[in-house]
Amino acid sequence: MKNLPPPSRDSDSSDLRKSVRRYKYRKKWHGHDITDNEVEQIVALYDQYEADSGEASDSLKGERLQQILCEMIHSAYDKTQKKRILYSLRERLFKGVELCPSCGIGAPYELDHHLPRSIFKPLAIHARNLIPMCHPCNNKKKEVFGEEGITGFLHPYYNVLPNVEFLRVVVSIQDEALVVYFSIDTTAALPNGWAEKLLNQFDTLNLDDRYQQEVNTYVTSHAASLHVNYKQSGQEGVRNILLLQSQFETTAFHRNHWRPVLLRALADLDEFTDGGFAVIYPIPESMIEDMES
Numbered sequence: 001m002k003n004l005p006p007p008s009r010d011s012d013s014s015d016l017r018k019s020v021r022r023y024k025y026r027k028k029w030h031g032h033d034i035t036d037n038e039v040e041q042i043v044a045l046y047d048q049y050e051a052d053s054g055e056a057s058d059s060l061k062g063e064r065l066q067q068i069l070c071e072m073i074h075s076a077y078d079k080t081q082k083k084r085i086l087y088s089l090r091e092r093l094f095k096g097v098e099l100c101p102s103c104g105i106g107a108p109y110e111l112d113h114h115l116p117r118s119i120f121k122p123l124a125i126h127a128r129n130l131i132p133m134c135h136p137c138n139n140k141k142k143e144v145f146g147e148e149g150i151t152g153f154l155h156p157y158y159n160v161l162p163n164v165e166f167l168r169v170v171v172s173i174q175d176e177a178l179v180v181y182f183s184i185d186t187t188a189a190l191p192n193g194w195a196e197k198l199l200n201q202f203d204t205l206n207l208d209d210r211y212q213q214e215v216n217t218y219v220t221s222h223a224a225s226l227h228v229n230y231k232q233s234g235q236e237g238v239r240n241i242l243l244l245q246s247q248f249e250t251t252a253f254h255r256n257h258w259r260p261v262l263l264r265a266l267a268d269l270d271e272f273t274d275g276g277f278a279v280i281y282p283i284p285e286s287m288i289e290d291m292e293s
């Protein structure tokens, strides 16, 4: 649910030329050398993909193209693996993307075909149809929609999210534990239909459960600073440090990243800021004494 800068299309033609070629296997020639005309046809499909912001359509399936060409491009995707001829494409797509744009939890190690490779074969190595994703997100997406599914997810390169808050979290303290529920605010001022897509994405990727699993480890990493600030400035100190950290993480990640959203909600929870945090995330008495000395 974070936008990524669209990757360059400078290597559109060269990627096709170097990966769609005849090859010799067991003394026989296989495959197909892509012609100039075919390169132009594929690049025209990429242009159409661009114009339609990655929306699915029949023409993007390449039904007017030679079958062998579509099959060759489909299998050329395997050449993006390490030590193979299109590996530089993979490297370029991952460059600078530190967290999975779908969940913001883990690092992206896989490439997702926004329009599935099995149906949209001519787009199999199109840089802008390939989205870096973490394994749990990619896996979940495949599990729910299958290899052939059209997900209706927003496109991280094209569907530029407005600067509004759409990820919500409700926090409370129950039995000396933090209880959190994340959700999508479907009333947020988003373009028509986007809230439904975000909701679909949120549910498919099981994000509420996955964020819940992260919360304690994450808040624990700020426990010492909460205690220090409470000691020094009471509830106001805790609130301020939560908001400051939230601002920092909004800049480092984005407004709807789960961490700054969580921190803002915690800053608003009096029960938490007024000492409640210390019960959930206690520190040893000796450390408190050290702070006092």
Ligand SMILES: [Zn+2]
Binding pocket: 100, 101, 102, 103, 104, 105, 106, 133, 134, 135, 136, 137, 138
């Ligand atoms: Zn992910």
